[in-house]
Amino acid sequence: MRVRRTAARIVLAFLSAAYLAAVAWITLRARPYGAEVSDVLERLLAWFARHAATAWITFERVEFASNVAMFVPLGVFAVLWFGVRGWWTAPVLGLALSGAIELTQALFLDTRVPDARDLVANTLGAVVGMLLMLLLAFLLVPSRTGTRSRS
Template sequence: MRRAFLLLLTVVYLAGVAWMTLRPSVYGSGTSELLWRALDAFARHDETSWITFARVEAAANVAMFVPMGMFPALLLPKRFWWVGIVVGFAATVGIESYQAAYLSATRFSDPQDLVMNTLGAALGAAFVGLALPRRRRRPAQSRSKAAAPVW
């Protein structure tokens, strides 16, 4: 049941990433206007003037790809936690190639995206592989019924 739920979450997540990265425009006019208003407000204050579009975009790329590293690490045996990094890198290469080939009029392929997305996937995979405790599996016999004592 846990595996099926993780697979469902993975599919929903991947659909969201595809929707964000493979369409001609990242956001609609309302979202864009809200983002630029917020950035203008941050720019007016010394304490928050460091919050720029480039930094917000980089942080968003990292955050968006943390699950890209986590899901493979959760679905595969613990020793393969690093596969999430490879998946994040490969997905980014595919996304950036698609954007360069088919969306060049409205989107552009950026090497920084490759770095930030892969960093996000690495953080997600490392969290699962290194920070989460090892999952313990009980043998199949002990799950089905308790062993009878031997007298």
């Protein structure tokens, strides 16, 4: 059992490190994405803007949703590392990591624009990941009702 737990921790450490490296690569480059992606995104957003049903899909909303999605795994990893009782670490880590990213962008990356909305979106993403894990834990715990026999 101890070997299996150790192997699981090694895998979790590898996945956590890979995730953090990916977040750093996305957020700490001079540009978040290349010209090809920018062109496609601009065309797609222009197409959405031409249709009444999708005109609400703006760059700001896509960027906010992307930031939320990028930090969902952080909430998942926080619960995996610290357990259900350590749920509170997810929003703290989300805010701390996001703050570190925004500070790094402000101090060292003149091509990036730090934004307080990113703090909100990233922390929200960590909370969503945490809530998904807490829901999963709740659903996987066997029910205690009906387990006691009545004499």
